[in-house]
Amino acid sequence: MSLKIFSLTKGVDGYYIPNDRFSTTLITCNLYIPLNAETMAAESLLPYLLSSCCEKYRDYIDLNIRLLELYGADLSCSATKSGDRFHIKLGINVINDKFSFDGGSPVAEAADLLCGLIFAPALENGDFSPLDIDREKRKTIERIEGEINNKRSFARTRLLAEMFGKDPFGKFSYGSVDEVSKIDSDALVSVWRRLLETAYVRICAVSGSYPEKAFEKFADMFKSIPRHDITDTDYFRELPEAKSVKDITERFEVTQGKLALGFTSDLHGSLKESAALSLLSDIWGGGPYSKLFENVREKESLCYYCSASSRRSKGFVMVESGIEEQNAQKVVDAVLRELDDIKKGNFDDSVIEASKKSVTDALAGYYDSAAALDAWYTRELGEPVSPEEASDIIMKVSREEIIEAAKGIKLHTVYRLLPKRGEE
């Protein structure tokens, strides 16, 4: 059985991903709006607020007990950048009806609950409660301040901020502490209404049987809202090549340094348009067959990890590594040398084959995870391609296309997070 796509109402699509391997049904509501630096902090906070309480369960403990009673249904939410779109997701994963003790329908009840959280929040006289807002603001501020606890992701966040500058893609999704502090009910209500009225929406269900009631419920709810100015899903803003490489070093109380390199690429967009970029980054620094793993880590023992990853939706590649300060420049040189080698075609066909096998093997595994399937069909906009079709596209990428993709890669920003020196 393959993916079924249907329109629920204006700018709202239903995606049914039939899969009878699981004992659960996963339903997610995905809302996409343009990236906007000004409103991103409130847009990030909203899904956390919506998933903490609602009109029916105003108290978050009551909501949490309800989830336990629904056989431990997993409620999840996220706010992430997907290319030049902001992607807000609320979802619920619940065991299928046949596993219920008492003949009830946990799937229908979970879908009702999810709809209640999104469409009937805990408003009082049209406002979110100050207690709820303050609680979620405090948690968000802690998330922002806690970013430093994970040095690897902190270095990545700093790299993107430096690399993208004023482009909202470089902004930390949660915003700044100052921005979050200023969020009030008016801002949140305004974001909530704008999301429901203007977002492009994808309702996704991964289940063994078609959850008709769930789709109907979402269709009815969206039909009751004046939908207008629906978000354009094709928009793309290119990051220009750097005139000179941006070089940033920051020092913290750490034992091991981190290095993050950002590269622009002339390939971006759907898998069909930029499959060579995915393979290039995998051959450069993906699996254990990659050049960075084999040479920088294994042969030269310069670091514990050194890996490359591409973001096709925004057309760039990152290389990340944990380093000793005295090796920092050696690692940068080695990373660039390996890229040059690929540009010159100095790599065996066996590496391409290993990369293709690894990528396509992993793609086949998507069918064994409901969360992976949901992420696959919601993280990119545009014409959907199944994991199976993606495998075919990957297998057709030629050696020449990989070399061309490498030639289109340009170093943009070097970010180093290094230990403080004695007197600092």
Added chain:
Amino acid sequence: MKRTLCTDKMLGEYTYAVTDNGLKIYVMEKSGFSSAYAIFGTRYGSIDTKFSKNGGKTVEVPAGIAHFLEHKLFESEEGDTFQRFAKTGAYCNAYTSFDRTCYLFSCSSNFEENFDILLDFVQSPYFTAETVEKEQGIIAQEIKMYEDSPGWRVLFNMLCAMYENHPVKIDIAGTVDSIAKIDHNLLYECYNTFYNPSNMYICVAGNIDTDKVLAQIEKNLKSTPPVEIDRYSFPESREVLSSYTEQSLEVAKPLFCFGYKEVFDGRDPTVKERTVAGLLLEILCGDCSELYRRLLDDGLIGDEFSAEYFQGHGYSAFIIEGESDDPVKVSEEIKSEVARLIKEGIDPRLLNAVKRSAYGDAVKNFDSTEGIVRDMVECAISGGDLFDTVEILKEITDRDIIERLKALDKQASVLSVVSPKKKG
């Protein structure tokens, strides 16, 4: 080889087998799945630093050797194991914890070929003075990476304050000094003791054929005679060394790890005792508990708040960790809540909800080949059956939980804090 078919009318069936030389095998076919997941593991982890084999003299080895051995086993005389897997497209990896080392792969095709590689490399050690020296550099980098991880430090500082003798308090990878003492002879000594089939297990789930898997094991398993391993029992009293420990690191907010030490008088906890521990933690401090509400509403905790039943051979503890501006107050609140629950009893609705949720989690776990195999490994090491949880949950009453709460001794508790560095 002795085979047993274990069945559950809702959850499916799996085969448990034991070879003549004592290797435990668990195999579960998952019809319709695209991939398979396999582990070849040994009951050998960082805590196994003092032991004797077949009644011989007791040997003491440097901390971190199990993890070091794991790294080295990927090398063979013919080359690197990663490269062998790269040719098939499988994902392969390994991990070492306190009481186990597991070698794993997942794949969507070429299962037999991958399984052959797994069976071969785990049974073919190849250590030389030269390769051991090179690995010391890579592992030293890994150890340094963990030194910067506040979450890791806060846990180990707590274990150091909790345990006087038990090696669970030493970092799994050891220290830069301890791994410098490792040589190829020591690696062989540990290998020949712990990588014996009688101390090992193979766990497989996914799109496989049980008969073929068992036949492949019979064909490839070396006929090494069983060994008798006597693990030194590190004496531990009920008391802790210190009730408070603190370290400063580059963090935004203090991290805490609060634990109750549990002593089982020379035996390890049963499956039921482990299940009760999980429910107890959910009732005590899960996101549906009164304690959680109090801490969150008072601004004492945020997103980062979780609990774990931490247990292995010779150690057992209830651990609650998170971030807070006032960790001492949080620990006092936990102790008060334990006392309140003992005095006032457990809300029957909450107990019922927590049990329903645990049932749902058990059902959901069978949707993931990785989850199934992880549970199989737990059964191989700690005993029990894959389907035990569902039956045991039915038996558990509030009395079981109250009795266990009564055993939590506030005198045998430790609060570990990682606080932010003072500025200036």
